[in-house]
Each structure stands twice: as C-alpha cells, then as structure tokens.
Amino acid sequence: MIIDGKKFAQELRNEIKKEIESIKKTRNTTPGLTVILVGNHTPSEIYVRNKELSAKEVGITSEVIRFESSITQEKLIEVIHRLNKDKKVHGILVQLPLPPHINGSKIIEEIDPKKDVDGFHPVNVGNLSSGKDSLVPCTPLGSYLLIKNVQKNLTGLEALIIGRSNLNGKPMAQLLLKEDCTVTIGHSKTKNLKELCQKADIVVAAVGRANLVKGDWVKEGAIVIDVGINREEDKTEKKGYKIVGDVEFDSVVKKARAITPVPGGVGPMTIACLLNNTLKAFKNIN
Numbered sequence: 001m002i003i004d005g006k007k008f009a010q011e012l013r014n015e016i017k018k019e020i021e022s023i024k025k026t027r028n029t030t031p032g033l034t035v036i037l038v039g040n041h042t043p044s045e046i047y048v049r050n051k052e053l054s055a056k057e058v059g060i061t062s063e064v065i066r067f068e069s070s071i072t073q074e075k076l077i078e079v080i081h082r083l084n085k086d087k088k089v090h091g092i093l094v095q096l097p098l099p100p101h102i103n104g105s106k107i108i109e110e111i112d113p114k115k116d117v118d119g120f121h122p123v124n125v126g127n128l129s130s131g132k133d134s135l136v137p138c139t140p141l142g143s144y145l146l147i148k149n150v151q152k153n154l155t156g157l158e159a160l161i162i163g164r165s166n167l168n169g170k171p172m173a174q175l176l177l178k179e180d181c182t183v184t185i186g187h188s189k190t191k192n193l194k195e196l197c198q199k200a201d202i203v204v205a206a207v208g209r210a211n212l213v214k215g216d217w218v219k220e221g222a223i224v225i226d227v228g229i230n231r232e233e234d235k236t237e238k239k240g241y242k243i244v245g246d247v248e249f250d251s252v253v254k255k256a257r258a259i260t261p262v263p264g265g266v267g268p269m270t271i272a273c274l275l276n277n278t279l280k281a282f283k284n285i286n
Contacts, residue, residue: 038069231243
C-alpha cells in the first residue's frame, strides 16, 4: 500500500475548514495565524507563500510580516511580544532559518507557548515528552497521523526512528511512546542500524541521507514513513536532479505493508498540521 499523503492532507484540511466555518457562524471570529519572514531566502519564500494560501483556503486569517535580513534581534523580539499580546493572533510562526546574527532558539523562546504553532518552544517540547497535551511539531505530527490511519492500535509494536533531530526524530519518538510502542532511535553513530531496522514494525526515516533504507533492511509487513527530502542527480530530468527520500522506494515498497512516497507522502501533511495546530491554539486560547 502506497500512502497518499496528498489525499489524507486534503481530508484533514476539509475537516479544519468545516470546523472554522462553524466557529465563524456561532462566534463571529476566526483563528489568526501570523508568519514572520526575515530576509530573502527563496525556499522560505515558497514555504511561506504555500502556508499563506493554505491558511486562507480553510478560513484562517493569515498575515505575513516581512523584514530585511538586517533586522536586529531586539527588534524582532519586540514584534513577537506585540503579537503575543494581540488577541486576534492565535498562532505565531517564525520561518527558519534566520540570519546568523539572530539566535533562533532565543527567538522561539520569546513566542507565547500557547501560540507556538511550530511546537518548538521548550514548554511544548517538555509537555510532549512528559505526556501532556501540547502543540506538536508539524512534520512528526503528520507522520504520526499517517501511521494511525494505517493502524489504529500501535500498542506493543517495535518502532525505529532513524534520526534524532529536535524537529523530527525526538518528537516522533515521543508520539509513538504515547501509543505504547517500544521505540528505538537510530542515528549516525548507531552500529547495527540495519539489524534494528529488520526488527521494526514501524520505520520512520528522518536523517537526510538519500536511499539509506534498502529493501533488505525492512521487515515484511512493516509501516515505513519517509521524512527525507534529498536531491539526487538525474540527467533525464529538466532540472538535472530528482527528489528522493531516505528510503529506497522501489525495493522497500515490495515488502512494506504501507509506505509514504517522496514527494507526495509526508510533505503535504506538514502544512495541513500547521493549520490544525493553529485551530488547536485558537481553541486553547478561547
């Protein structure tokens, strides 16, 4: 089974849109999302544009505040503090990466945790790791929802997370621990990664190494979620490259019970989960 991330993401968007329409009718208000973009980083511009369009599509009031890369850290913090106090703003997202003179961790810490729709604030990280309700980083949340769509009851399953980043690997592990999975985290220093992978009922690859996970690494009937986005040279493509994941799709698809393709798997879920987090933040605040 190839997991259709686009279809599932659209279903989630439809649910969000329906709920926001109901809120607008009964309470005459809508969730508000403000995105802060610093500098002229082209990929960030594209991501922010997609987020803005997606927010408007479901009825979220969306605003993008743009600054030159020369903005000071102090000025940026002032803007965040203003947004923290703004009752019409329920979600705040600072698009990363930031210029070198700005401390990204410090900026995230200045966001009100209740409005931190990226789920990166230490309070949200702590709540997730202690099993409390929290705003969860969008990509691992999307991956988790795709897994749950394949199998509702995950109790006792062996899960291997390949990658230990704060953005993907660690929150993914916490989400699966909450489902009573037995979770192992593999990383660049893991000596027996292939053997661990062969035992896993669930494999989440989020390490940024093209085609790392091969067919003979994967257990028959495993659920495989590929978070990786890598460029691989391909002279048959107009751009001279193609996008591939961390999983060697053609060999793994033959053994996996379910697998996400790249592109079209986890990617579409990331923005859908941002919208979901914005709605959740609105409900928590109101």
